[in-house]
Amino acid sequence: MPPPLEQQRLLTTAVPGPRSEALMARKSAAVAAGVGTTMPVFAERAGGGVVVDVDGNSFIDLGSGIAVATVGNSAPRVVEAVQRQVEAFTHTCFMVTPYESYVAVAEALNRLTPGDHEKRSALFNSGAEAVENAVKIARAHTGRQAVVAFDHAYHGRTNLTMALTAKSMPYKSGFGPFAPEVYRAPLSYPYRDDAGLSGEAAAARAIDVIEKQVGAANLAAVVIEPIQGEGGFIVPADGFLPALAAWCRANGVVFVADEVQCGFARTGAWFACEHFGVVPDLIVTAKGIAGGLPLSAVTGRAEIMDAAHAGGLGGTYGGNPLACAAALAVIETITEDRLVERAVEIEQVLLPRLRALQAGDDRIGDVRGLGAMVAVELVHPGSTEPDPELTKAVATAAHRRGVVVLTCGTYGNVLRLLPPLAISDALLTEALDVLADVLAESAEQPVARVLDLETTS
Incomplete structure (x- = not known):
């Protein structure tokens, strides 16, 4: 077992360094061009709150x-569980x-997901695969297509x-x-909605579109992220999700x-969805469920989940034993290490500092998020016009x-912060x-110059 990683920011070379540059050249020659990377560095180890290249x-x-890597990139319980399973069988x-x-x-998902109704779960590999199966299940249950x-x-x-x-690109x-029979409704986006x-009211707007353009009698499912991810970490206004869920229940639509x-x-x-008091009919999970191993799930009301015929759900790798071992260890880690509470503590570090920056910088249009899922939306000064160029420059x-930060948003103007729950307050x-230094320096010079800022500090 390698020694624990030092939990520190440390730059020993320019970024990227020579070994990463050589590996990037190999990537360009061997990997399809459509597979991009956010950063030009290659990871060697990761854990706690750091990635070492x-x-x-x-x-x-x-x-x-x-x-x-919600519980960290090498959480001890996950590592041990996967090692034990590898020795038993891989598939x-x-x-x-x-x-x-x-x-x-x-059983764990049925217990942990919101609601005390009888539930069933099915396991898959990726988030997209699970979403697609949720739609299949909803269609089988309702006999509808939209x-x-x-x-x-x-x-x-x-x-x-x-x-x-x-989002079209990329x-x-x-x-x-x-695929046909997919329709789109307006979201509650408090920063960009009309004031007040x-x-x-945002739910009524969405429901009006749905009733006019689709019709409840044709609708199998409404699929929504309770807090949007790639779309910009958009937290809907209070009341939006409960009103949608209530309409779905009243009209036999799977939420x-x-x-x-x-x-x-x-x-x-x-x-x-617990933040909004919503109990979904089906809930789709992936990403943080298995500590980095490919696993996803659909969990929901038994009568809906059991609507698909035998053999209609599944896949060769779905619920792989290594991923299942990891998921059980992730659940144990979240519970034993009180990581739900830790996410709240992280929010209490991130939001006040970012809102203090916002108060002195009119390019920060909005700061939002819950727990360890926080966003900064950047705009042109004195407006709400998105500034994707500044966002990219600040992230780069x-x-x-020496800080890994991601971007997102329909307009490409949102910095998203998703630290592992194992990270320290010091980091x-x-x-x-x-981030504060980069934003301050970017205010003093053209965006193009931000990318030439000193790389060590």
Whole structure:
């Protein structure tokens, strides 16, 4: 077992260093051009709140591999559980010779997800695959075909989930035609909605579109992220989700919560929909569920989940035994290490500091989020016009100074902070110091110059 990683930001070379540059050259020659990377460095080790590259540079991790490494990149319980399972067997296919760990994960999900009704779960590999299966299940249950998604939504890269996804570049452009019978409704986006628009009024607006353009009698499911991910970490106004869920119940429509990014303790609750008092009919989980191993799930009301015929759900790798072992260890880690509470503590570090920066910088249009899922929306001064160029420049400058920060948003103007829940307050504070420095320096010179800022500090 290698020694624990030093929890520090440390730059020993320029970013990228020579070994990463050499590996990037190999990537360009071997990997399809459509597979991009956010940062030009190659990871060698990761854990706690840092990622160490092949040149020995240690980066503060505010990305968690896009919300996957919620418990850390090498959480001890996860490592031990996977090692034990590898020694036993790596695969049999649950649909051929099942194994207990799949059942145990399903039991845990049935227990942890909101609502005290009888539930069932099915396991898959990726978030997109789980979303697609949730739609299949809803269609089987209702006998209807239409599905509604929302503005700014992101649900995946398969054909059906591309249709559900709102943003064209880079997710959809050139890849059509897409699956039919997918419709889009307006979201509650408090920063960009008309001033004073309540959550209930935003829901009424969405329902009006759905009733006029789709019709409740044709609608199998409404699919929504309780807090949007790629769309910009948009937290809907209070009342929006409960009103939608109530309308769905009244009209026999399956309410599907896509918690791929916002679930599994990320927002300071096991599931983000708990913040809004919503009990979904189906809930989709992935990303943080298994500590980095590929696993996803659909969990929901037994009568809905059991609507699909035998053999209609599944897949060769779905609920792989290594991923199931990891998921059980993740659940134990979140529970024993009180990581739901830790997410709230992280929020209490991030939001006050970012809002203090906002008070003195009119390029910060909005600061929002819950738990360890926080966003900064950047705009042109004195307006709400998105500034994607500044956003990219700030993120790139932060990377060069040793902080992993991601961008998102329909307009490409949102910095998203997704630290692992294992990160220390000291690392969080240092990362915020770096972001504050980069923002201050970017205010004093053209955006193009931000990328030439000193790479060590």
